[in-house]
Amino acid sequence: MTRSTALVFLALLRQEARLIAQYRWWLPAMQASVVTVPLISLLVWRGAVAHGAEPPVTRDYLTTYLVLVSVVTTLTSSWTAKFLAESIRSGRLDAWLVRPCSTHLAAAANNVAEKVAKLAVLLPLVVVLAIPFHDDLDLPAHPGRWLLFAWALAMGAAMTFSLDVVVGSLAFWWQDVTAVDRFRHLATLFLSGAVVPLAVMPADWGPFLRTQPFGYVVAFPIRTLLEPDAADLRAGVAAQAAWVVLALAAARVVWVRGLRRYHGAGA
Amino acid sequence: MRVRLSEPVIKAQGLGKTYQFHRQPQGLAGAVRGLFHREATIVQAVRGLDLSVGRGEVVGLLGPNGAGKTTVVKMLCGLLVPTTGSLEVCGERPADRSHTFLSRISVIFGQKAMLWWDVSTRESLKIHRSMYGISRDDFRTTVARLGDLLGITDVLDTPVRHLSLGQRMRCELALALLHRPTLLFADEPTIGLDVQAKVTVRNLLRDINRTFGTTIVLTSHDMNDVEALTDRVVVVKAGQAAFDGNLAALRAHAGIPAEVVLTYRDTPNLPPDVSRKSTKDGPRGIRLRLGDQPVPELVHAAARWGELVDFRIVEAGLDEVMSKVFSEGGERP
Numbered sequence: 001m002t003r004s005t006a007l008v009f010l011a012l013l014r015q016e017a018r019l020i021a022q023y024r025w026w027l028p029a030m031q032a033s034v035v036t037v038p039l040i041s042l043l044v045w046r047g048a049v050a051h052g053a054e055p056p057v058t059r060d061y062l063t064t065y066l067v068l069v070s071v072v073t074t075l076t077s078s079w080t081a082k083f084l085a086e087s088i089r090s091g092r093l094d095a096w097l098v099r100p101c102s103t104h105l106a107a108a109a110n111n112v113a114e115k116v117a118k119l120a121v122l123l124p125l126v127v128v129l130a131i132p133f134h135d136d137l138d139l140p141a142h143p144g145r146w147l148l149f150a151w152a153l154a155m156g157a158a159m160t161f162s163l164d165v166v167v168g169s170l171a172f173w174w175q176d177v178t179a180v181d182r183f184r185h186l187a188t189l190f191l192s193g194a195v196v197p198l199a200v201m202p203a204d205w206g207p208f209l210r211t212q213p214f215g216y217v218v219a220f221p222i223r224t225l226l227e228p229d230a231a232d233l234r235a236g237v238a239a240q241a242a243w244v245v246l247a248l249a250a251a252r253v254v255w256v257r258g259l260r261r262y263h264g265a266g267a
Numbered sequence: 268m269r270v271r272l273s274e275p276v277i278k279a280q281g282l283g284k285t286y287q288f289h290r291q292p293q294g295l296a297g298a299v300r301g302l303f304h305r306e307a308t309i310v311q312a313v314r315g316l317d318l319s320v321g322r323g324e325v326v327g328l329l330g331p332n333g334a335g336k337t338t339v340v341k342m343l344c345g346l347l348v349p350t351t352g353s354l355e356v357c358g359e360r361p362a363d364r365s366h367t368f369l370s371r372i373s374v375i376f377g378q379k380a381m382l383w384w385d386v387s388t389r390e391s392l393k394i395h396r397s398m399y400g401i402s403r404d405d406f407r408t409t410v411a412r413l414g415d416l417l418g419i420t421d422v423l424d425t426p427v428r429h430l431s432l433g434q435r436m437r438c439e440l441a442l443a444l445l446h447r448p449t450l451l452f453a454d455e456p457t458i459g460l461d462v463q464a465k466v467t468v469r470n471l472l473r474d475i476n477r478t479f480g481t482t483i484v485l486t487s488h489d490m491n492d493v494e495a496l497t498d499r500v501v502v503v504k505a506g507q508a509a510f511d512g513n514l515a516a517l518r519a520h521a522g523i524p525a526e527v528v529l530t531y532r533d534t535p536n537l538p539p540d541v542s543r544k545s546t547k548d549g550p551r552g553i554r555l556r557l558g559d560q561p562v563p564e565l566v567h568a569a570a571r572w573g574e575l576v577d578f579r580i581v582e583a584g585l586d587e588v589m590s591k592v593f594s595e596g597g598e599r600p
Contacts, residue, residue, distance in 0.1 A: 004400055011397035019385050095381050098344050100369035101398045263286065264346045 016113030031121040035070045042066040063136035076156035080107045084168030085177045152221035162247035172258030193219030216240040276482045277320035283351035284313040312338040313506040323480040327497035331593040335506035373448035377455030388438040389423045399446035413441040433464035469495045490585035521591040523583035525557045535573035
């Protein structure tokens with residue numbers, strides 16, 4: 001990122017922060033809903049364990065995972081596809097294409113600003129959620145693990161954002177990309193570990209779950225804090241980086257090819 | 268690459284653009300058939316267009332709806348990739364959308380906002396300051412000057428969504444002109460404005476052109492805009508340049524004769540052949556097409572029809588001229 005791009009990004013970030021500040025009740029309401037799903041999962045799993053169920057992971061692992069999952073989901077999520085597709089379909093993209101600034105930079109600024117605001121609201125909720133289960137929380141003390149966690153989060157966020165650009169850019173070809181976006185969200189929900197930890201899925205699915213990309217968006221960042229095996233983590237970091245590069249390349253190819261088909265609807 | 272003063276700002280040769288889309292069959296049965304078989308249609312919106320615009324010119328790109336002028340403008344500002352021909356704008360290929368190219372142009376869309384809706388104009392201007400790398404001092408000076416020129420100093424800090432249409436258009440202009448573009452595309456810049464605001468916008472565009480030598484490409488259906496601003500008009504019809512010249516040449520091209528307006532003290536006593544050819548202009552006036560008859564002879568004859576108090580020669584209005592030019596043959600293929 002050049003200095004001028006960084007300055008534009010900061011200006012857009014400030015702008016987004018000002019906009020978000022106008023929606024005072026939307027954020028707490030949204031974040032309360034974000035924390036609700038893992039809370040229900042946590043209560044269901046702990047109830048099942050109390051009644052004799054034997055999941056393939058420890059109770060500490062399960063509790064820590066489900067307390068962290070709302071934070072990770074928030075930080076690695078993206079919501080650009082819908083807006084990008086709409087701007088392509090309606091021709092509103094014109095306003096960005098005639099400026100010396102990428103529309104994706106503006107979307108990234110929106111993404112980062114909104115995540116910071118969401119995190120500020122979410123963290124107190126997570127702390128409240130963690131208090132009753134603090135005896136079963138098992139978080140590493142080594143700063144290196146937290147750095148790796150931050151890196152994995154950034155990579156997961158980059159991957160989701162790139163996939164969003166791919167899905168949104170399909171609007172250059174199709175009238176409606178809602179179905180693709182919905183399918184992608186369902187796949188992410190189920191295969192990322194956002195609802196059910198991948199570690200408790202059937203053992204036969206192991207090779208598939210380790211290979212598919214969605215697990216590197218939510219489950220892998222949490223594993224960087226919970227996984228004791230360094231070799232496993234190194235392999236995970238490499239696989240995640242490979243998926244990020246692939247997603248970025250796909251986003252670039254689809255965007256550039258799509259722009260050639262752009263009609264700029266409307267006068 | 269810098270644009271040399273002597274070089275045209277816009278150079279287009281054999282420019283063409285083809286669109287392909289699927290026809291929507293009529294009715295429910297057609298819609299169901301369309302699920303299994305779609306008919307592709309190719310439309311040539313622009314064909315073989317040659318255009319050269321020099322630095323500092325104000326050119327009106329005119330044409331009836333669907334003639335292809337918007338497609339031409341979109342190719343010129345890099346929004347659309349031409350299908351055929353060569354195009355150079357500000358020394359660059361617009362479709363490459365290079366940072367240099369985008370920093371030199373500016374676009375005002377009369378029907379699409381460039382301003383951020385939920386914040387004030389000043390905040391939008393600040394973002395453009397970062398995008399175009401404008402120094403703080405330059406920014407302060409330019410904003411103050413544009414604020415005065417456009418009469419928007421008092422509303423610069425009002426959220427855009429609370430501005431009236433006229434105020435918003437003037438703020439859009441301020442945003443478009445902040446970085447002092449070499450080339451300004453003004454697409455219906457006065458649409459929806461009241462008479463006073465239209466005059467303000469026209470005067471401002473004129474000032475900008477004279478002061479900074481900004482080249483302006485104007486598309487408008489308001490012939491008052493065209494008359495007030497343009498030195499030259501290019502009429503696009505069926506995707507081709509049907510006329511390229513100044514307004515006097517366009518009037519001559521249209522071949523609509525001027526009219527004479529005669530005003531009498533009392534109701535005139537017109538000969539039957541004059542009465543047939545004339546139209547009323549107020550209670551005691553008549554309007555006649557100016558034919559081949561020499562003007563002194565006409566005045567002499569008119570004085571015999573009553574007590575003549577006024578005599579005026581009126582050129583055909585630009586609306587009438589454009590209507591004639593637009594209707595001359597050449598439908599879209």
